[in-house]
Amino acid sequence: MKKDISAYGLGATLYMPATRRDIVDTIVTGKIAELRSLVICLEDAVTEQDLPDAMENLKGMLVALSKSKLRHKSVDWPLIFIRPRNAQIGQLVVEEYDLSAVDGFVLPKFTLASLADWSAILAKTHFHWMPTLETEDVFDVNSMQELAASLETHECRGKIIALRIGGNDLMNCVSLRRSREFTLYDGPMGYVIKMLVAIFGSKGFALTAPVCEHIDDHSLLEKELALDLAHGLVGKTAIHPNQIGLIQKALMVSSLDHEDALRIMNSSKAVFKAGGAMCEPATHRRWAKSILDRVHYFGVTQAPSPAAASPTMQVHHR
Incomplete structure (x- = not known):
């Protein structure tokens, strides 16, 4: 192998x-x-x-x-x-x-x-x-x-x-x-x-x-x-x-960063708002690529809902 x-x-x-x-x-x-x-x-x-x-x-x-x-x-x-x-x-x-x-x-x-x-x-x-x-x-x-x-x-x-x-x-x-x-x-x-x-x-x-x-x-x-x-x-x-x-x-990568990275890599827009922050593919693409590389090896942490009494972690591997 x-x-x-x-x-x-x-x-x-x-x-x-x-x-x-x-x-x-x-x-x-x-x-x-x-x-x-x-x-x-x-x-x-x-x-x-x-x-x-x-x-x-x-x-x-x-x-x-x-x-x-x-x-x-x-x-x-x-x-x-x-x-x-x-x-x-x-x-x-x-x-x-x-x-x-x-x-x-x-x-x-x-x-x-x-x-x-x-x-x-x-x-x-x-x-x-x-x-x-x-x-x-x-x-x-x-x-x-x-x-x-x-x-x-x-x-x-x-x-x-x-x-x-x-x-x-x-x-x-x-x-x-x-x-x-x-x-x-x-x-x-x-x-x-x-x-x-x-x-x-x-x-x-x-x-x-x-x-x-x-x-x-x-x-x-x-x-x-x-x-x-x-x-x-x-x-x-x-x-x-x-x-x-x-x-x-x-x-591991937070679910918010993972979502932003996917949007940045796949968006046709020059600038857009996501998760309360500006996303600009021209300047954020290298960051997004590194985030997706981390996801490949370490997975994603799923943020718990605010009402959750006992937070749990879920891992998703690409």
Whole structure:
């Protein structure tokens, strides 16, 4: 079965250290409900002393996944990505590991300077890219404009599913850790995310939202998810299975937005009123397309009537 590779198809992307021994079982048995994509990480989630073990474990996992994939060709697995520690390890993995079960690579500490290295490593492969913006130069508007312009015309453009925003690394650049009381948007990252969306989103790149590291604070996660969507981000990094359902519930589309999107895509009028708001297809069409893409993957939440005593949620998949 050919997988549908889309930025919206990522949903909540679960990061798992390559030292874990249960990753194959998690993938093959579908142990984690609703898991759409995962990243096997060799970078920050693995200490330097554990790297040899992680590399050996990854090699064994990939062989096991390859064999399982051959036995069960119709299996509906989540998208699988590898996050190498650096370009050198990325090249080693590409050249020496069995990657037949892998969909792509998350490229750490991605910069314009590293573009040539990653392009050389992955040029002759089918793998999709998810470069991670997480270095000091992300704070430099000129550097990001230069990177976006280069990626827009580069031969890798068609392979880039989304750019990932590395919130924790970026906070580390300014000697901060995210607050337990405020969303990521209430500090310097609020500016950074707005700037990245303006620069990369305007060139058609999708961006995913940083992780909420306060795993058990679902209220904070829900607040942040609302702001992620308001900024046009398409998915979010997860570090615990209990975040996945919340993230993907947030990615569902309200019935009002769904109706507006359908009207905008199908209307012959230049301007019309719907739901108390102006709809203008010439300026709202890209928004409407993104809404319908979300509906395809996550469905629609049916708003309850005002008289309903106990609101319920209905999901409609296209």
